[in-house]
Structures are given as structure tokens and as C-alpha cells.
Amino acid sequence: MRYTAVLLDFDGTVMQTGPGIQASLRHASEVTGHDYDFSKTWTYIGPPVDDFARIYLGLGEEEARQYVQLFRDFYRERGWRDSALYPGMRELMLGLRERGVKVYIATSKPEKTTLSMVDYFDIPVDGVSGSHPERGLLEKDAIIREGGERFHIDLTRAGMGG
Numbered sequence: 374m375r376y377t378a379v380l381l382d383f384d385g386t387v388m389q390t391g392p393g394i395q396a397s398l399r400h401a402s403e404v405t406g407h408d409y410d411f412s413k414t415w416t417y418i419g420p421p422v423d424d425f426a427r428i429y430l431g432l433g434e435e436e437a438r439q440y441v442q443l444f445r446d447f448y449r450e451r452g453w454r455d456s457a458l459y460p461g462m463r464e465l466m467l468g469l470r471e472r473g474v475k476v477y478i479a480t481s482k483p484e485k486t487t488l489s490m491v492d493y494f495d496i497p498v499d500g501v502s503g504s505h506p507e508r509g510l511l512e513k514d515a516i517i518r519e520g521g522e523r524f525h526i527d528l529t530r531a532g533m534g535g
Contacts, residue, residue: 374530375530376474376530376531376532377473377474377475377526377527377530377531378474378475378476378477378499378524378526378527378530378531378532379469379474379475379476379477379531379532379533379534380477380478380479380502380517380520380526380531380532380533380534381466381476381477381478381479381498381533381534381535382478382479382480382513382533382534382535383478383480383482383487383490383503383535384480384482385535386459386534386535387458387459387462387478387496387535388456388457388458388459388490388494388496389456389457389458389459390453390456392455392456393448393451393452393453393454393455393456394448394452395411396447396452396455397444397445397447397448397452398411398422398425398444399411400443400444400447400452401440401441401443401444401447402430402440404443405436405439405440405443407430407432407440409429409430421481422440422441422444422445423437423438423440423441426440426441448486449486453486453489453490453493454493456490456494457494458494458496463496463497466496466497466498467497470497470499475499475500475524475526476497476498476499477498477499477500477501477502477520477524477526478491478496478498478500478501478502478503479502479503479513479516479517479520479533480501480502480503480504480516481503481504481512481513481516482503482504483503483504483505484501484502484503484504484505485503486503487501487503488501488503499524500520500523500524502516502517502519502520502523502524503516504516517533
């Protein structure tokens with residue numbers, strides 16, 4: 374079977390976002406007075422920050438909400454710029470597109486932030502499906518389904534990476 378589309382996860386697959394995420398976690402932790410061994414956060418990149426705040430820092434709902442807002446403000450302002458495209462990823466994406474395969478990002482990261490990064494780093498994709506504030510955080514399968522519907526992707530002929 375020939376794939377007509379590929380959906381790629383963003384954090385840890387397309388982009389090395391760890392440095393900006395770690396800097397944003399450190400900032401939120403410093404402001405809120407929480408201590409954490411950030412040498413371990415490389416294993417954490419990807420899941421939602423509110424999970425980090427609740428699971429790893431033991432914060433309650435309101436404290437976690439404040440922590441997440443501090444993280445997001447820092448990340449949105451400057452943290453994301455510490456990211457880098459993985460070596461060879463641009464060539465892979467361009468090669469797929471040259472063969473007629475559409476390339477999409479499917480991520481739980483906020484879509485607005487992802488689109489800013491796609492533009493800033495000039496990432497060759499045909500579309501982005503991510504989380505929206507009004508819908509809340511979606512699970513990966515919901516983001517893939519939504520992307521399939523929005524971009525008219527036959528998911529039976531698509532691959533997923535990441």
C-alpha cells in the first residue's frame with residue numbers, strides 16, 4: 374500500500390523542544406517556589422504541563438493552573454525559540470512531499486504555538502492539527518481524527534510517526 378499522507382508528532386519527533394520546555398518549567402518552578410531535579414525532565418517532554426505540575430510537583434488543581442499559566446507565558450514569549458529541527462527532518466519531509474505524500478503535524482501542543490514554530494523554523498508541512506483553548510486538551514487519537522477530517526486525509530492510507 375502506498376501512503377498518501379504522513380502525520381508526525383511535533384515534540385521529540387520533528388522538533389527538539391526540550392531546551393525551551395525545560396527553561397519554561399524552571400521559570401514556573403522558580404516563580405512558584407517549587408524545587409525539582411530538572412536533569413530528569415528529558416524523559417518528560419511531550420505530555421501536558423498540568424500533568425507535570427500535578428504528578429511530579431504534587432500541586433492541587435488551582436496551583437497547577439497557575440503553574441501552567443506561568444509555563445505557557447514564558448514558553449509563548451521566548452521558550453519555544455530554544456527549539457531546533459531534528460537533523461535530517463527537513464530533508465525527510467521534503468522527500469515525502471516530492472513523492473506526492475502530504476505531510477502534517479498532529480500534536481497535543483497548542484495549534485497556535487505550533488503554527489508559529491512552523492513559520493519561524495520554515496518547516497515544510499501541509500497542515501497542523503493541535504489543541505485549541507476552547508476545546509481543551511485533546512488526546513492524540515482525537516487530534517489525528519480531527520486532522521484527518523479537516524485536511525480530508527484517508528487515515529487508512531496514512532502513516533503516523535512519533
